[in-house]
Amino acid sequence: MAVHSEHDVTWRAAQIVARMERLPFTRFHIKARVLVGTATFFDAFDALSIAYVLPVLIPLWGLNPGRIGALISIGYVGQLAGAVLLGWLAERRGRKFSLLLSVLILSLFSLLCAGSWDYASLFVFRALQGIGLGGEVPVAASYINEISKAKGRGRFVLLYELIFPVGLLSAALIGWWIVPLWGWQFMFLIGALPGLMVLPLRWMLPESPRWLANRGRLDEADRVVAELEAEASCGGKIELPALVVKPLGAAQKTRWQELFQGIYLRRTLVVWVLWFAAYFATYGIATWLPSIYSSVFKLPLAQSLRYSVMASCVSLAGTVLCALLIDRTGRKAWFTGASLLGGILLLALWWLGASSALQVLVLASAAHMAFNTISLGLYLYTPEIYPTRMRALGSSIGSAWLRVASAIGPSVMGVVVAQGRLANAFLLFGIVLFVACGVNAIWGTETKGQILEEISP
Numbered sequence: 001m002a003v004h005s006e007h008d009v010t011w012r013a014a015q016i017v018a019r020m021e022r023l024p025f026t027r028f029h030i031k032a033r034v035l036v037g038t039a040t041f042f043d044a045f046d047a048l049s050i051a052y053v054l055p056v057l058i059p060l061w062g063l064n065p066g067r068i069g070a071l072i073s074i075g076y077v078g079q080l081a082g083a084v085l086l087g088w089l090a091e092r093r094g095r096k097f098s099l100l101l102s103v104l105i106l107s108l109f110s111l112l113c114a115g116s117w118d119y120a121s122l123f124v125f126r127a128l129q130g131i132g133l134g135g136e137v138p139v140a141a142s143y144i145n146e147i148s149k150a151k152g153r154g155r156f157v158l159l160y161e162l163i164f165p166v167g168l169l170s171a172a173l174i175g176w177w178i179v180p181l182w183g184w185q186f187m188f189l190i191g192a193l194p195g196l197m198v199l200p201l202r203w204m205l206p207e208s209p210r211w212l213a214n215r216g217r218l219d220e221a222d223r224v225v226a227e228l229e230a231e232a233s234c235g236g237k238i239e240l241p242a243l244v245v246k247p248l249g250a251a252q253k254t255r256w257q258e259l260f261q262g263i264y265l266r267r268t269l270v271v272w273v274l275w276f277a278a279y280f281a282t283y284g285i286a287t288w289l290p291s292i293y294s295s296v297f298k299l300p301l302a303q304s305l306r307y308s309v310m311a312s313c314v315s316l317a318g319t320v321l322c323a324l325l326i327d328r329t330g331r332k333a334w335f336t337g338a339s340l341l342g343g344i345l346l347l348a349l350w351w352l353g354a355s356s357a358l359q360v361l362v363l364a365s366a367a368h369m370a371f372n373t374i375s376l377g378l379y380l381y382t383p384e385i386y387p388t389r390m391r392a393l394g395s396s397i398g399s400a401w402l403r404v405a406s407a408i409g410p411s412v413m414g415v416v417v418a419q420g421r422l423a424n425a426f427l428l429f430g431i432v433l434f435v436a437c438g439v440n441a442i443w444g445t446e447t448k449g450q451i452l453e454e455i456s457p
Contacts, residue, residue, distance in 0.1 A: 013213040013221075014246060015243070016210070016212075017210065017246075017451070017453055018243050019229065019243065020147070020210065020225060020228075021451060022241045022243060023149065023240070024232055025152075025156065026232045028231055029147065029148070031204065031205075032147055032205060033144065033159075035197070035204060035205055036143060038194065038197055039102075039194050039201070040137055040160075040161075040167065041164070041167040042194040043136045043164070043167065044163070044166070044167025044168045044171070045167040045191055046188075047133055048167075048168050048172070049175065050075060051171070051290050051308070052171060052174075052175025053184035053188075054290065055291060055294050055304060057119075057122075061118065065414040065417050068410075069411040069412075071122065071126065072283075072288075072411075073406070073408070073411045074407070075127065075129065075133070075406075076130060076403045076404075076405075077127060078126070078127040078128060078130020078131050079133050079406070080404060080407070081131055082133060083135060083396045083397065083399050083400040085131070085135065086101065086134070086135025086136075086139055087138060087139065087395065087396020088396070089135075090135075090139045090142065090393070091389070091390065092254075094208070095139055095143040095146070095207065095208045095211055096202075096205055098139045098392070099205075100198055100201055100202060102131075103136065103194050103201065105128075105131050105132030106194065107193070107194050108132075108192075108195070109125050109129035110129055110192040112125040114185045114188035114192070134399070134403055135396070138392065138395040138399040139396065141382070141383055142395050143208050144161075145157055145383035145384065145391070146209075146383075146391070147210075149451075150449060150450055150454075152327060153384075157379070157380040158322060158376060158377065159323050161319075161380065162376070165319045165372065165376065168286075168315070169312040169313060169315075172309040172311075172312040173309055175187060175290075176305035176309050206224045206227070207220070209221040210388045210452075211388060213388075214388040214389050246451070246453070246454075253389065255390070256390070256397075259386075259393075264386065264456075266445075267385045268394070270443045271398045273436050273439045273440070274339075274374060275398050275405065276401040276402075277339065277371075277405070277432045277433055277435065277436030278374040278378065279402040279409070280405035280409045280429065281342065281346070281371050281432065281433055282371060282372055282375050283406040284405075284408075284409025284410055284412060284429055285364055285367075285409075285429065286368060287409075288413045288414075289308045289360075290304045290308045293308070293357055293360075295417070299357055307357065307361050310361065314365045315365070318369035318370065319372060319373055321373075322373035322376060322377060326380070327448055330448045332440060332441075332445070334374075335381075335436075335444065336441045336444070338370045339371060339374060339434070339436045340433075341367075341370040342368075342371035342433045343433035343437060345364075345366050345367035345430075346427070346433065348363055349363040349367070349423070349426045350427035354422045354423040364426070367430075371433060374436075379399075382399070384447040384452060384455055385445055385447060385456060387453070387457065409429075416428075
C-alpha cells in the first residue's frame with residue numbers, strides 16, 4: 001500500500017477542491033437540491049404545523065396561554081438537542097449519515113404526534129420529533145454549500161433554501177384546508193412522509209467530496225468528483241475549464257474549541273446574535289399569529305388561518321427577492337438592512353397599539369418578510385464562515401441559537417398575550433432586531449464571491 005507524505009495528502013485535497021470549483025452546475029446539483037430540498041421542505045412543514053393545529057386543540061383540551069407557549073417551545077428544545085448531536089455526527093460520520101438519521105427521527109415522531117391522546121403525550125412526542133427537525137436543516141445547508149462553487153453560490157444555495165419558506169407556506173395552506181375538514185391529526189401524518197425518502201437519499205446522494213477530502217478519504221473523494229466530471233463533460237465530449245489548484249493548509253481534526261479562537265471567535269458571536277434575533281422574532285410571531293387572530297381578535301377559524309396564509313405568501317416573496325439579490329448586495333449589507341427594516345415595522349406596530357387584526361396582518365407580515373430573509377440567509381452564511389473541518393458543527397451550534405430563540409419567543413408571546421399587552425411583545429421583538437442590526441453592521445464578515453477555503457482557512 002502506498003504511503004503518502006503530508007504534503008501529498010494536502011495537495012490532493014487541494015486538487016479535489018479545485019476540481020469542485022471548476023464544475024459547472026449539472027444534473028447532479030439539481031438532483032441534490034431536489035432530494036435534500038424535499039427533506040428540508042418537510043422539516044419546515046413539521047416545524048410550523050403546530051401553529052395550525054393549536055386553534056383546534058386550544059378549545060378541545062382547554063389550553064391556557066402558558067400551556068400553549070410551552071407546547072410551541074418544547075419542539076424547539078428538542079431541536080436544540082438535535083442540532084448539536086446531529087451536527088457533531090455530521091463531522092464524525094459524514095453529512096449523508098446525519099441527514100438520513102434526522103429524516104428517520106422526524107418522520108417516526110411525527111407519526112406518534114398524530115396519535116397523541118392528550119396534552120402530555122403531544123408535549124413529549126413533539127420534543128422528540130424536534131431532535132430530527134433540529135439536525136436536518138443545518139447539516140443539509142452544509143452539504144449544499146460544499147457541493148457548490150464560489151461564483152453564484154449565494155443564489156445556488158438560497159434557491160435551494162427557498163424550499164423552507166415554501167414548506168412554511170404549505171403548512172399554512174394545508175392547515176387552512178385540512179384541519180377544519182379532516183382534523184388536526186392529518187397535519188402530523190403529512191409531516192411523516194419524508195420517511196419515504198430514506199432509500200432515495202441513501203442510494204442516489206453521494207457524500208460531500210470536501211468532507212471526504214478533509215477526513216483523508218481521498219480515494220473516495222476522487223471517485224465522487226470523477227463521476228461529477230464525467231457527467232459535466234458528457235463522458236469527455238466537452239472540455240472542462242483548466243484546473244487552477246490553490247494550496248491548502250494541512251487537514252485538521254474537528255475541535256469545538258476552535259469556534260472561539262482566532263478569527264472564528266468574532267464570527268461565531270456575530271452569527272449567534274443573528275440566529276437568535278431572527279428566529280426570536282420569526283417563531284415568536286409566526287407560530288402565534290393564527291391563535292392571536294382567533295383568541296385576541298375573535299376572528300373565525302377559517303379567517304384566522306387565511307390571514308396566516310397571507311403572511312406566509314408575503315414572506316415567501318421576500319425570500320425569493322433575497323435569493324436573487326444577495327450575491328449582488330452581499331451578506332452583510334442584506335442582513336443589516338433587513339434587521340433594521342423589520343425592527344422599524346415592529347416598532348410602528350407597537351406605536352399604533354396593535355389594536356386591530358388588520359394592523360397586525362399588514363405590519364407583522366411586512367416585518368416577517370424582512371427578518372425571515374435573515375432566517376433563510378443564515379443557512380448560506382453560517383457554513384461559509386467556517387472551514388470544512390467544523391462547518392457542520394459550527395452551523396449546527398449556530399442554529400442551536402435558533403432553537404433557543406424559538407423556544408423563548410413563543411413563551412414570551414404567551415405571557416404577554418395572557419396579560420392583554422400584545423403591542424409590548426412587538427416592541428420587544430423590534431428591540432432585539434435593532435441590536436442584531438448594530439452587531440452585524442460593526443462586526444459582520446462579508447463572504448460573497450469567495451471560495452470556501454479562502455474565507456475560512
